Amino acid sequence: MSKLGWWRLGVVGGAVLVLEILCRTGVIDRFTMIPPTEMVAALWRLLLAGELNRDIAQTLSNVALAFVLAVTGGFFLGLGIHAWPRLRRVVDPFLATYYAVPFFVFYPILIVIFGMNDLPIVVIGFLFAVVAMIINTLNGLDRIPRVLLKTARVYRMNPLATALKIKLPAAALHLFAGAKLAVAYAFIGVIASEFILSASGLGYAIAYAYNNFNNEKMYALMLFIILLVTAINMSFYVWEQALVRRWGRG
Amino acid sequence: MSRALDTALFVGALLLAWQGLYWLAGEVALASPAVTAGRALELLGQASFWPHAAETGIAFGYALGCAILGGFGLGLLLGLHRLSGAVAEPILVSLYSLPKVTLYPLMLLIFGLGLSAKVAFGVIHGIIPMTLFTMNAVRTVAPVYFKAARVMQVGRGGMIVHIILPAALPEIVSGVRVGFSLTLLGVLIGEMFASQRGLGHLVIRAIGRHDVPTMMAVTLLLIVVAVILNSGLLALDRRLHRRV
Numbered sequence: 001m002s003k004l005g006w007w008r009l010g011v012v013g014g015a016v017l018v019l020e021i022l023c024r025t026g027v028i029d030r031f032t033m034i035p036p037t038e039m040v041a042a043l044w045r046l047l048l049a050g051e052l053n054r055d056i057a058q059t060l061s062n063v064a065l066a067f068v069l070a071v072t073g074g075f076f077l078g079l080g081i082h083a084w085p086r087l088r089r090v091v092d093p094f095l096a097t098y099y100a101v102p103f104f105v106f107y108p109i110l111i112v113i114f115g116m117n118d119l120p121i122v123v124i125g126f127l128f129a130v131v132a133m134i135i136n137t138l139n140g141l142d143r144i145p146r147v148l149l150k151t152a153r154v155y156r157m158n159p160l161a162t163a164l165k166i167k168l169p170a171a172a173l174h175l176f177a178g179a180k181l182a183v184a185y186a187f188i189g190v191i192a193s194e195f196i197l198s199a200s201g202l203g204y205a206i207a208y209a210y211n212n213f214n215n216e217k218m219y220a221l222m223l224f225i226i227l228l229v230t231a232i233n234m235s236f237y238v239w240e241q242a243l244v245r246r247w248g249r250g
Numbered sequence: 251m252s253r254a255l256d257t258a259l260f261v262g263a264l265l266l267a268w269q270g271l272y273w274l275a276g277e278v279a280l281a282s283p284a285v286t287a288g289r290a291l292e293l294l295g296q297a298s299f300w301p302h303a304a305e306t307g308i309a310f311g312y313a314l315g316c317a318i319l320g321g322f323g324l325g326l327l328l329g330l331h332r333l334s335g336a337v338a339e340p341i342l343v344s345l346y347s348l349p350k351v352t353l354y355p356l357m358l359l360i361f362g363l364g365l366s367a368k369v370a371f372g373v374i375h376g377i378i379p380m381t382l383f384t385m386n387a388v389r390t391v392a393p394v395y396f397k398a399a400r401v402m403q404v405g406r407g408g409m410i411v412h413i414i415l416p417a418a419l420p421e422i423v424s425g426v427r428v429g430f431s432l433t434l435l436g437v438l439i440g441e442m443f444a445s446q447r448g449l450g451h452l453v454i455r456a457i458g459r460h461d462v463p464t465m466m467a468v469t470l471l472l473i474v475v476a477v478i479l480n481s482g483l484l485a486l487d488r489r490l491h492r493r494v
Contacts, residue, residue, distance in 0.1 A: 007333070007337040011337055011341065012341065032360055033359070086256060087256075089256065090256045090259075090260045093484055094477070096427070097477045097481060097484070099428075099432065100430065100473075100476035100477065101476065107457075112275055112278050112279030112280075113275050184346070184347030184348075188350075188351065192349065192351040195352070196351075196443055196454070197457075203349075206355065207355075207443070209355075215359075218355055221352070222355075225352045233343075233344050234344075237340070
């Protein structure tokens with residue numbers, strides 16, 4: 001590992017250690033936070049007992065579906081908006097202010113439209129993630145060298161072939177950045193709606209544990225989500241570095 | 251002028267889509283645009299609405315203030331000190347993409363039920379993008395400015411006020427813009443869960459009572475205010491970026 005990597009590990013490890021000491025010495029009382037080692041132990045027990053498996057599977061499949069829909073939908077919407085500058089000029093400020101809208105409030109509406117199943121949550125995750133993908137697609141398309149598009153015209157490619165064979169690879173790094181954000185936002189949308197409104201899934205399990213003063217389970221679940229999302233981010237980061245090495249910077 | 255027309259057309263199309271969805275899904279799910287607007291006006295005229303709006307406004311104001319000042323201070327430190335910046339950046343980026351809702355119970359346990367938990371929750375949403383933007387802005391200040399400052403024997407404080415702040419201002423405003431949306435989101439999520447006051451609470455109460463027009467009216471008011479304020483910031487952002 002590089003020197004910076006060791007520093008990072010040291011900072012994170014030090015923070016955890018300080019937390020552990022504060023909890024063990026009683027500076028932070030048990031009703032506020034349990035020591036990190038106990039969180040790990042509680043999480044281990046939960047995973048072994050298997051009582052979370054259903055919630056985990058449900059949340060992850062919802063996130064995955066929302067993510068896939070958002071990435072493909074966002075790419076094609078981005079292509080469409082990019083192809084029509086007049087629409088883009090109008091939509092731009094709306095895209096920039098999009099994340100100020102709290103989408104959870106549409107959950108009841110979505111239940112009536114889609115029924116009492118996982119679909120409303122997937123839709124909220126999608127709504128959260130799709131705009132990050134659209135914005136990054138637009139950024140990526142803006143930076144495609146003109147000559148590549150001219151080449152496509154010379155070869156008389158139709159719009160779909162141009163999109164898939166020229167634009168997609170040429171804007172790949174920006175699209176990748178969009179996909180990374182889309183994962184994060186899909187997680188936020190899905191878990192937040194489970195937390196506030198739903199009656200199942202990991203987000204709900206945390207809210208339920210909180211309401212029942214079950215700190216052990218609550219912190220174990222929090223730790224699980226943090227570790228999971230960090231692991232996903234890390235793998236995306238490594239993959240992105242590999243892409244950068246192969247294709248050079250944007 | 252044509253731009254204003256296009257925007258009007260776009261908003262018109264959105265309203266039309268809303269009306270269409272209303273016809274499709276019916277009274278149970280949606281209120282029509284007209285009913286929602288009527289209910290929103292009615293709410294604005296009610297005395298009982300304003301304490302909730304004020305509560306949200308105060309919580310949001312505190313949270314945004316803390317996020318901007320804290321993010322600026324942190325970003326400044328991390329931007330000036332290369333090693334700590336390089337160490338902190340990936341950590342901050344992965345914190346940025348955590349679903350922070352999961353941490354809300356923690357905020358409640360530390361700060362107790364009430365205003366401070368909401369503010370703290372808003373701050374953890376807004377402070378990270380603000381830090382990242384400030385850090386990158388400070389890092390990319392042209393070295394020649396620092397040299398000029400050293401030649402003129404500008405002190406540390408003067409360096410920040412006269413060199414870094416003006417040079418990094420456009421990026422900082424971008425950070426404020428992103429932080430604005432996320433802080434609002436954080437405060438509203440905070441109000442939706444374990445809270446007795448504020449607009450987020452009004453929405454959740456309306457959902458619980460299946461009072462669709464109120465729910466949509468409060469949401470509409472929130473969206474309109476957020477979009478107007480954010481458009482102002484966006485205009486400022488673009489203007490500053492063009493100036494440089």
